Amino acid sequence: MFGLRTSLYLICSLLHTVICSRMFCHEPSMGVIRPVVTTNHSDFGFSIALQKGRDGKLVIGAPNHDRTGKVFLCELSEIMSNKTSTCNPVDIDVEGLSNYKLAGEPGENFYLGMTIAATSDLFVTCAPLTKFEFGSESKSVYGSCFVYDGSAHQIRGSFEKYLDGSEQKGEIYGGLGSNILIDEANRLLIISKSTYIGDIQYSSLDNATDNVEFIKNKMSEDINLKFKKNSNIGYGLASGNFFDNSTVFEAVSMKNNDLKGQVMFMQYPNLGKQNKLIVNEKTEEHLVEDTSVGTMYGYVMSTADLNVDGIADLLVSAPGYFRGRHAYDLGAVYIYIGGHSILKSNKNHNARTIVGVKEGARFGSSLIAQDLDGDGIPELIIGAPYEDQGLGALYILSGYEVKTKLLTEKGSNIEMMLSAFTETQRIQLSEFKQFGFSLQPLVDVDDNGSTELAVGSPGSAAVVIFRSIPVESVELTIIGQNSFKEQDTSVVLVVCAQIEKRKLATSRKLVVNTAITGEAVVKNPEYLIILTDERKKSCDVVSLELKYKESGNYNFTASIDIAPELKQAMKLNVFDPEWFALDKPSRQKQSKTIQRSCTGDDCLPKLSINLHWLGEKNFDVGLQETENLLVNVRNDGHAVDGACVLLEVNGAQLISAYEKHLNTYTIPLKPLRREAERNVSVTVDMSHINSTDKQLGVIATVYEDCNTKTLHADKDEIEVSYVINADSIVITSLSQERVLSDNDFTSNNNTTVDDVHEYIISNEGTVTWLNENVNLIIDKKPFMTHYEVSMTALDKCNETEQDSQIQFSCKINLRRLDTVKINITISIGKDSMIKNIIENKIITTSYIDLYLGSIKQMKNASVSNKLTYYTENPLKDKKPMIVLISLVVAVVILVITSFVLFKIGFFNRVEKEKTEDLKKTIRRKSLKGYEGSSAVDDVIQNGSDSQTELHINDQLEVVTSLED
Numbered sequence: 001m002f003g004l005r006t007s008l009y010l011i012c013s014l015l016h017t018v019i020c021s022r023m024f025c026h027e028p029s030m031g032v033i034r035p036v037v038t039t040n041h042s043d044f045g046f047s048i049a050l051q052k053g054r055d056g057k058l059v060i061g062a063p064n065h066d067r068t069g070k071v072f073l074c075e076l077s078e079i080m081s082n083k084t085s086t087c088n089p090v091d092i093d094v095e096g097l098s099n100y101k102l103a104g105e106p107g108e109n110f111y112l113g114m115t116i117a118a119t120s121d122l123f124v125t126c127a128p129l130t131k132f133e134f135g136s137e138s139k140s141v142y143g144s145c146f147v148y149d150g151s152a153h154q155i156r157g158s159f160e161k162y163l164d165g166s167e168q169k170g171e172i173y174g175g176l177g178s179n180i181l182i183d184e185a186n187r188l189l190i191i192s193k194s195t196y197i198g199d200i201q202y203s204s205l206d207n208a209t210d211n212v213e214f215i216k217n218k219m220s221e222d223i224n225l226k227f228k229k230n231s232n233i234g235y236g237l238a239s240g241n242f243f244d245n246s247t248v249f250e251a252v253s254m255k256n257n258d259l260k261g262q263v264m265f266m267q268y269p270n271l272g273k274q275n276k277l278i279v280n281e282k283t284e285e286h287l288v289e290d291t292s293v294g295t296m297y298g299y300v301m302s303t304a305d306l307n308v309d310g311i312a313d314l315l316v317s318a319p320g321y322f323r324g325r326h327a328y329d330l331g332a333v334y335i336y337i338g339g340h341s342i343l344k345s346n347k348n349h350n351a352r353t354i355v356g357v358k359e360g361a362r363f364g365s366s367l368i369a370q371d372l373d374g375d376g377i378p379e380l381i382i383g384a385p386y387e388d389q390g391l392g393a394l395y396i397l398s399g400y401e402v403k404t405k406l407l408t409e410k411g412s413n414i415e416m417m418l419s420a421f422t423e424t425q426r427i428q429l430s431e432f433k434q435f436g437f438s439l440q441p442l443v444d445v446d447d448n449g450s451t452e453l454a455v456g457s458p459g460s461a462a463v464v465i466f467r468s469i470p471v472e473s474v475e476l477t478i479i480g481q482n483s484f485k486e487q488d489t490s491v492v493l494v495v496c497a498q499i500e501k502r503k504l505a506t507s508r509k510l511v512v513n514t515a516i517t518g519e520a521v522v523k524n525p526e527y528l529i530i531l532t533d534e535r536k537k538s539c540d541v542v543s544l545e546l547k548y549k550e551s552g553n554y555n556f557t558a559s560i561d562i563a564p565e566l567k568q569a570m571k572l573n574v575f576d577p578e579w580f581a582l583d584k585p586s587r588q589k590q591s592k593t594i595q596r597s598c599t600g601d602d603c604l605p606k607l608s609i610n611l612h613w614l615g616e617k618n619f620d621v622g623l624q625e626t627e628n629l630l631v632n633v634r635n636d637g638h639a640v641d642g643a644c645v646l647l648e649v650n651g652a653q654l655i656s657a658y659e660k661h662l663n664t665y666t667i668p669l670k671p672l673r674r675e676a677e678r679n680v681s682v683t684v685d686m687s688h689i690n691s692t693d694k695q696l697g698v699i700a701t702v703y704e705d706c707n708t709k710t711l712h713a714d715k716d717e718i719e720v721s722y723v724i725n726a727d728s729i730v731i732t733s734l735s736q737e738r739v740l741s742d743n744d745f746t747s748n749n750n751t752t753v754d755d756v757h758e759y760i761i762s763n764e765g766t767v768t769w770l771n772e773n774v775n776l777i778i779d780k781k782p783f784m785t786h787y788e789v790s791m792t793a794l795d796k797c798n799e800t801e802q803d804s805q806i807q808f809s810c811k812i813n814l815r816r817l818d819t820v821k822i823n824i825t826i827s828i829g830k831d832s833m834i835k836n837i838i839e840n841k842i843i844t845t846s847y848i849d850l851y852l853g854s855i856k857q858m859k860n861a862s863v864s865n866k867l868t869y870y871t872e873n874p875l876k877d878k879k880p881m882i883v884l885i886s887l888v889v890a891v892v893i894l895v896i897t898s899f900v901l902f903k904i905g906f907f908n909r910v911e912k913e914k915t916e917d918l919k920k921t922i923r924r925k926s927l928k929g930y931e932g933s934s935a936v937d938d939v940i941q942n943g944s945d946s947q948t949e950l951h952i953n954d955q956l957e958v959v960t961s962l963e964d
Helices: 002-019 076-081 094-098 158-163 221-228 399-407 564-569 743-749 830-836 879-903 906-929 935-941 946-963
Strands: 025-035 047-051 057-062 070-075 084-089 115-118 123-127 144-148 152-154 179-183 188-193 199-204 237-240 249-255 260-267 287-293 301-304 313-318 332-336 352-355 366-370 379-384 393-397 414-417 424-427 438-441 453-457 462-468 474-479 483-485 490-499 508-516 520-522 526-531 537-546 552-562 589-597 607-613 618-620 626-635 644-650 653-655 659-661 664-668 676-685 695-703 712-723 729-734 737-741 752-763 769-779 784-791 794-801 805-814 818-829 841-852 857-870
Touching (some): 057 076, 076 462, 094 144, 179 237, 237 301, 249 301, 301 366, 332 399, 474 589, 490 508, 508 537, 508 564, 526 537, 537 552, 664 676, 737 743, 752 769, 752 841, 769 818, 784 794, 818 830, 818 841
Parallel strands (some): 607 712
Antiparallel strands (some): 025 462, 047 057, 144 152, 179 188, 188 199, 237 249, 313 332, 379 393, 438 453, 453 462, 508 526, 552 589, 626 676, 695 712, 784 818, 794 805
16 A cells, blocks of 8 residues: 555656756757767766866776777767767776786676776776686686776786785685775775675875775774674765865765665875774764665765755765565665764764655666756756666756755655655656766866766667756845835836846846736736846836725735746757856745735725615506615725615515515625725515505615624615506496295295395505405395395494495405405395385395595495396195196096007907917917828827817817918
8 A cells, every 4th residue: 555655656746846847957959979889788888987177088988898898088078069979998908907817708798997987187997897817716706997097007906916915815806896986185096895795995096006905904803893794895985074174084885784784984084194094993973874674775975065064965875765565666865964963873863865756767876966057056966777667867956956945954864755856857868778877077168157967878878968057146126115005006116136147248138027916916017137247237117006995915026037038049959058047946036015004084984875766756556566776885985894784665675685674674795995886786576565655765874884883874865756546456346136936035934035245356456455445335125124244354344324325334455466355245024025026026236435545546336136026836825626626637537548448459458368379279289180190080099089079170160260
């Protein structure tokens, strides 16, 4: 899980690094160096060194060029003047200078040029895997080193000293020359033999080939015993004034008996009294060590004063640094800040660590520190030659950013990912393999104030040369007042840009960008300035326009950058020494806070309010259901927040979500700036007006503080008259004709019947008519015995009886879009009705008067019902006669019916049925006689007498006659 999380983080981090890169080296104009004769897998560029001087030379190792290896010497002037150039090998006859024949099997190379170190007038190189034919030891690796100062000279190492008897045999094995260090401060040459236990030999640069000493021979017995507990001594070498600003120490990496990497410090007191490299007796105090196994801690070491305090800081790489199984060979670089805190025994001992971001890259396989941009702070230049399946990559970290982000951080053992450094240039070239395997800073060839850089790519047998772009130190300052009045609408500031370089060969075009936060704008936010040797400072006026006259803070910023045309030119492949970049981002951007404030009465709000009715002044009620009212609030004073308007509404109500108490609405207001207005449109509901409402009245009060409402700022009011008409009031009367019989009076033992007069009052409008007068009048008749009025929405009716009329006076409410039904029930008695009936008919009449008092208008209607009377049973008193007549009629009907039945023979039916049965019987018997035995034969056979025969004959005659 940890490994997966790390991998995801690394991918994202790498993307961030690439996007936020900075250019130190100009890639399009790079130059390429190759050997004059190319062989397969020569590893040209495996090691690089520089011979400084007027006619500088680049020394490049190719340890697999042939069996012994080659070292090439290249003229720096020729390299820098051509995009591509070649180098010739120097003549170093390993076998001839050794006086012994080289040994070894075919395919075993000796790696001359694997390590190189140089001064201005010589270089030292070694062939660590050299074998000589020496007695029975011809298969052993001894190693051999050489000094080249125009001609080659062999250094008398452990093998050579053994031959002349000054060294023990056991010390000659192991491959001398795995690392070389030249300490020019002490004029000291140090060569390590890091295989097995390892050893270090040293000599003076003035006599490097002869006076060689071995460190183990100069140690006390106790220190030597401790020394021998380590292995791979001299794996990495570095020198510097690590503890103070005067004494130079040598740093030597090795492995302890726990297989953890560690670094030990040695001192060479070249004061004329001693001429030996010594180890402090308190060796444990002069150690720094790794906390993990297998990280290749100490593979490369370098020295730089990264925090610019005059004391050297130690850089130690660990290319095999890993984080779990899924983040292998990330690589890391440890930075130990110079001073006594560098030691393990110091309680403040700690390392600052930069961790690589790609698995398998071995970040830290090469490591140097060099001020590439000329700002006085060395950049960290770190190779990751195995990144992306051996393609390789180079990382250049801004020394300024490393210093400010990492070195000034408080705490112990601080670790940061490579991706955290955004001012980083990552270089990867698809045509070069193992790019970044070796590194060598060069001199400032083009005199532009920055040094060039050589990068080895042994996988492609090439060395790539990059030119560096210097930085100019430009400082911005902002001049102007820090505060101004709230009423001010414009402010003037002065932005000055000053370049610090003493001598400008050409003019510098820069672009200044300005901006301001808050409600303000910059009139000319971007402008071009040109700085020259005569005009190193430019000051320009910047005008600000401020919106809204209110208090507040404004943050004005100004930044400076190189001109766009220069950025475009840097994309070309021809390098211009006049190019430059800007250093120290914090100095390229400045800000100034400006305060806007008020004084005295100017700090008080000044609110006013106005109401605007958007409808007719005399509002015709019922034509539309809503109308709008506009509330306008203006502030001519200090900005106010928390104001509100209270609307007291009479004669209608609002359609809103505002807080309401009785008929008053609270309308909160958004903050009001000075000279700002706020319009609030409210909708008035005109569909629920009462007839008693004569007008709409609105009183508006604005308060500065809605919470207290103790002091109002302003008030306004309006009145809108209502125009109400009764066209929407409709009275419908329902007259009817009815037929009455005497049965209507006798059913259910009733002696009276009810006659109903029905009225319907419809309010088809939106006005609610309240407490209106309704008079119901009935023409009084003698046959009327009782009167009653019923209605929906009945309030109360008062009855008044006169000689000719009955009157009911009522109060009624007519709701909007509602109806009221009124029934007048008149009870009519039978006897009195019969006495007063005219032509079997009577008529009842009523009237309704609706008086709308609010508008003094009358609505009326009437109902006349006609009732027709008849007697339903006139024979009810003659029942005996009716019964007698009914009997006579029944007898007559019976006689007639019997006669008819007799005539049609209905009564002969039984005799007929018997005759039919006899016919059928005789027919069956006669039919049997025809089947072979007649009826007569049957009689004879049975002895029948003549009387029987005669009877049969008679039956036959009867049948015959019946058939006829």
